[in-house]
Amino acid sequence: MAHGLNGDALTEFLINGNIDEINKLIQFIHPTDILLAISQYEGNIIDLFQNLSPNIIADIIDEAEDEDKYNLLSIHSEIIQKKIIHEMSSDELVDLLESVSEDEAKNIMIKMDKEDVDGVKELLTYPAESAGGIMATEFISVKENMTIGDTLVYLQKEAPEAETSYYIYVSDENHLLKGVISLRDIVVSSFDVRISDIMNSNAMSIPVDMDQEEVGHIFEKYGFLTMPVVNESMQILGIVTADDIMGILSDEHTEDLYRLAGLQEDEKVTGSLKASVSSRLPWLFVNLVTAIMAAATVSLFEGTIQKVVALATFMPIVAGMGGNAGTQTLTIIIRSIALGEIDAKNSKKILLKEFGVGLCTGVSVGIAVALLGWFWEKNVVFGVVIGLSMVLNMMAATISGFAVPVVLKKLDIDPALASAVFVTTVTDVLGFFFFLGLATLFLPFLV
Amino acid sequence: MAHGLNGDALTEFLINGNIDEINKLIQFIHPTDILLAISQYEGNIIDLFQNLSPNIIADIIDEAEDEDKYNLLSIHSEIIQKKIIHEMSSDELVDLLESVSEDEAKNIMIKMDKEDVDGVKELLTYPAESAGGIMATEFISVKENMTIGDTLVYLQKEAPEAETSYYIYVSDENHLLKGVISLRDIVVSSFDVRISDIMNSNAMSIPVDMDQEEVGHIFEKYGFLTMPVVNESMQILGIVTADDIMGILSDEHTEDLYRLAGLQEDEKVTGSLKASVSSRLPWLFVNLVTAIMAAATVSLFEGTIQKVVALATFMPIVAGMGGNAGTQTLTIIIRSIALGEIDAKNSKKILLKEFGVGLCTGVSVGIAVALLGWFWEKNVVFGVVIGLSMVLNMMAATISGFAVPVVLKKLDIDPALASAVFVTTVTDVLGFFFFLGLATLFLPFLV
Numbered sequence A, B: 001m002a003h004g005l006n007g008d009a010l011t012e013f014l015i016n017g018n019i020d021e022i023n024k025l026i027q028f029i030h031p032t033d034i035l036l037a038i039s040q041y042e043g044n045i046i047d048l049f050q051n052l053s054p055n056i057i058a059d060i061i062d063e064a065e066d067e068d069k070y071n072l073l074s075i076h077s078e079i080i081q082k083k084i085i086h087e088m089s090s091d092e093l094v095d096l097l098e099s100v101s102e103d104e105a106k107n108i109m110i111k112m113d114k115e116d117v118d119g120v121k122e123l124l125t126y127p128a129e130s131a132g133g134i135m136a137t138e139f140i141s142v143k144e145n146m147t148i149g150d151t152l153v154y155l156q157k158e159a160p161e162a163e164t165s166y167y168i169y170v171s172d173e174n175h176l177l178k179g180v181i182s183l184r185d186i187v188v189s190s191f192d193v194r195i196s197d198i199m200n201s202n203a204m205s206i207p208v209d210m211d212q213e214e215v216g217h218i219f220e221k222y223g224f225l226t227m228p229v230v231n232e233s234m235q236i237l238g239i240v241t242a243d244d245i246m247g248i249l250s251d252e253h254t255e256d257l258y259r260l261a262g263l264q265e266d267e268k269v270t271g272s273l274k275a276s277v278s279s280r281l282p283w284l285f286v287n288l289v290t291a292i293m294a295a296a297t298v299s300l301f302e303g304t305i306q307k308v309v310a311l312a313t314f315m316p317i318v319a320g321m322g323g324n325a326g327t328q329t330l331t332i333i334i335r336s337i338a339l340g341e342i343d344a345k346n347s348k349k350i351l352l353k354e355f356g357v358g359l360c361t362g363v364s365v366g367i368a369v370a371l372l373g374w375f376w377e378k379n380v381v382f383g384v385v386i387g388l389s390m391v392l393n394m395m396a397a398t399i400s401g402f403a404v405p406v407v408l409k410k411l412d413i414d415p416a417l418a419s420a421v422f423v424t425t426v427t428d429v430l431g432f433f434f435f436l437g438l439a440t441l442f443l444p445f446l447v
Helices: A008-016 A019-028 A031-040 A054-063 A066-074 A078-087 A090-098 A102-109 A114-124 A148-161 A183-187 A212-222 A242-261 A273-299 A302-307 A310-338 A344-377 A380-410 A415-441 B008-016 B019-028 B031-040 B054-063 B066-074 B078-087 B090-098 B102-109 B114-124 B148-161 B183-188 B212-222 B242-261 B273-299 B302-307 B310-338 B344-377 B380-410 B415-441
Strands: A167-171 A177-182 A226-230 A236-241 B167-171 B177-182 B226-230 B236-241
Touching (some): A008 A019, A031 A054, A054 A066, A054 A078, A066 A090, A090 A102, A090 A114, A148 B183, A167 A183, A167 A236, A177 A183, A212 A226, A212 A242, A212 B242, A242 B212, A242 B310, A273 A415, A302 A310, A302 B310, A310 A344, A310 A380, A310 A415, A310 B242, A310 B273, A310 B310, A380 A415, A415 B310, B008 B019, B008 B031, B054 B090, B066 B090, B167 B236, B177 B183, B177 B226, B242 B310, B242 B415, B273 B302, B273 B415, B310 B380, B310 B415, B344 B380, B380 B415
Antiparallel strands (some): A167 A177, B226 B236
């Protein structure tokens, strides 16, 4: 990885370094690295903060995980806390407030400036996972009739307070979004050029109520570094930057993976035993219901199994292979839904293809399993029964692997959350039903 | 979504629009939107290109999927193709060349300038999925002793040719990376300030041979918009930008999900039946081997099942619940490995926790299943047998769910690729072995 001061050397420097050196160098050390040093420090962590200024501490708190933010703030004296809070931007304050209990939030609010309280109260009206909930409100906008020279003077005055941005937005006196201009356009243009002559007047914007996952997909699709957030009247309210989006996309991906496996999104690999058990038990009990339904199906055919006990041996193959085929279809359909690749136009064609995939893979695997059953049991009808039930179950698997997430999506339920349990129920119950049912029909040829 | 010209209106504009209007407006329409219009157009797509300049066509080709790039180039006349190629940057050319056959690559190379051929040949020496394979070589670097005024003049001269970047890197005469400065620092500083006075001399950099997934995680972790790529001597070779990284992270997410389910990474939901079948069959046959091992385990106990046929009914519960518990642990461990959250220090603690999770969830689910078995079969020993085998199998599930991906990672095999099949084998084979083995031991109490 990239070199630089980190690990034990950084800890040593923060505790025993010369204060002037620290002040000079600390701005070039990423807060994420300081946070790592803090998490690995075995002494009292307040030692590491003694030489840091409030604005550096504010940056560190902003980078911290939600559950650590309040601790990192509250270890300081009331006076220092007030200074740290004063250094935080409104979206950072919102993140902090959303990570704490009601009492802790009150404790933070009384230390805030009036102006910050107003800004934060407005931001808190947007859902945390919407564009409004993730946008920064400290951004720079300029007017169309300014020249590049005017703009540079304005930036030298205003920019230090605002969120870092590669793009600057152009708005009119009513805050209506008129266009966008990049810092590069500014630095490569002569001083007397007007903003209106070089701005992109077709700037794309994000509605304030859009879900953060959809915002992420727009960033991915177009590769923007920043986008403006607007209300219904197209007034610019804030900006969203690609660095926030990368964190959101990563969290959404973890969420997809975890939901497919039935884990709570906030389970941490390094978390407590109690947290992990309570994250996993609900899904296990939901699946227990599925497993009991599968068992009930088998119990209908106990008489047949008693006569042909080899059926019990082959049961796991039919159900297991159906489960695998269902998971394959489910995964590709869920990912395509997330990426917006499935629409009303192509969904019929995709369903037909999955039907075909079920048939082709079912026939391939079915022939292999039929031969295995024939030779193992020395009975050709046994082979036909297991082969045929394999074809039927693989088709049930791919069709339900398509239909379940598509229907859940239509019902506005996250397909990643609930699809797996429905598809497994289908492949287990139908798998046992096809196999043991066919065996019962052909029983005279099997004993 | 964001408004602007797109869909049918865009198609209409490209075909029948006034050429001056098109030239004026096209730079403000994102190439991704033009690409979408092309994919939905039902006529001859060359119609849509007739009024577009070679540099716009180059942007469109750069945004296209790999398999479409060559088609979008080769529909033009040889002269236009040459102009389009001339407009592409070296990393865009490399992407194009890597997406085509050898003959097609030769056909493209003969249309390239000598200078581009040299740049491209160098880039092609880096693996496609390394930092060197994804970096752009058209970047701007300045010297430490330049003033902001000098820098602005230099940017006005050089920037139009270079990759858009929020950061400008500072290097010496031997191209050694000395620091970094943002465009914002430049626009907010007075003209006589020296670069050396305001640059960050602790710039983080990426080694040219780092895997693109790891590069993605560094961007996620630190939230950078651009990072410099360096060789072993710390000479700067190129830059990587966050917009490229977002696409890479999205592809890596798809790869993780697909590998867990046993799909080929390049399977497309809208692809052909043949492609889907050949993507899925290999994994299904690998799993068939697992299923046969599970069946072989059951066959060892056919004598016991013959005597207590209710064992067949409860078999799916033991194996299925073990599979679910194994998938939960597997998913959280694979994700943590990808995010770098597991190291030598904490892995023992995590293993112990997973042992505890297996025990606790096993006991909870085991008690429920034991009661079910007791009442269903009216036999308390039957309940004890299934409950106890459930506890043992859930512990086998969480321990193998931890151990399998960790060991695969140590062997440099992607844990997402092969873990699921090993863990399922463990939970199926051991599940049946515990359940039917215990039943055989306690057989006198069950009949």
